[in-house]
Amino acid sequence: DQQVKQNSPSLSVQEGRISILNCDYTNSMFDYFLWYKKYPAEGPTFLISISSIKDKNEDGRFTVFLNKSAKHLSLHIVPSQPGDSAVYFCAAVSGTYKYIFGTGTRLKVLA
Amino acid sequence: DSGVTQTPKHLITATGQRVTLRCSPRSGDLSVYWYQQSLDQGLQFLIQYYNGEERAKGNILERFSAQQFPDLHSELNLSSLELGDSALYFCASSVEGDRHNEQFFGPGTRLTVL
Numbered sequence: 416d417q418q419v420k421q422n423s424p425s426l427s428v429q430e431g432r433i434s435i436l437n438c439d440y441t442n443s444m445f446d447y448f449l450w451y452k453k454y455p456a457e458g459p460t461f462l463i464s465i466s467s468i469k470d471k472n473e474d475g476r477f478t479v480f481l482n483k484s485a486k487h488l489s490l491h492i493v494p495s496q497p498g499d500s501a502v503y504f505c506a507a508v509s510g511t512y513k514y515i516f517g518t519g520t521r522l523k524v525l526a
Numbered sequence: 527d528s529g530v531t532q533t534p535k536h537l538i539t540a541t542g543q544r545v546t547l548r549c550s551p552r553s554g555d556l557s558v559y560w561y562q563q564s565l566d567q568g569l570q571f572l573i574q575y576y577n578g579e580e581r582a583k584g585n586i587l588e589r590f591s592a593q594q595f596p597d598l599h600s601e602l603n604l605s606s607l608e609l610g611d612s613a614l615y616f617c618a619s620s621v622e623g624d625r626h627n628e629q630f631f632g633p634g635t636r637l638t639v640l
Contacts (some may be wrong), residue, residue, distance in 0.1 A: 458631030459569070513574075513584055514571055514629070516568040519568060
């Protein structure tokens, strides 16, 4: 049972436009969420996180939105740059130390 | 460069064999995590160690085991290998083991079981 779902395996966006990556979760006990970015042949790198007591967190071009009632979070990248092309994973954490990752969305930013 | 090192980079072996993957965490990090990423799958959490002790367990098979040594490096042992064990294995480390501590990932070990 996939507790964290990223239903779009891939996304293409023009450079300078907004990229919106979505993530849905099923476990209401999750109270901390993260986004990681992964380039080929490298490990994932942390991007941004959000606690369930917030509904928005911003860091430069990256903003994460959390809608607890819908059990949905999204990552907005504005403006998108070619260097943002990567696979993006969302992850959720409950009271345990385990991160539950989604299957990833491959973002391609077209120059 | 995350500061987390994993060896070997690639490993090719046969079914039924046993292999050991090694991870050195970032300097100062006490916690080590192991993840498995199969084709088109997300990262599956396997196990976490904190300062030498097992702290959390995920979907780790009984054929797999891990340990963290006094110098804080960790090894993941995979035995009686099956074709389905072919995957990327990532190690991550964090300062402590709290969920709010950012995890830094190594480049991974690609295991191919033939």
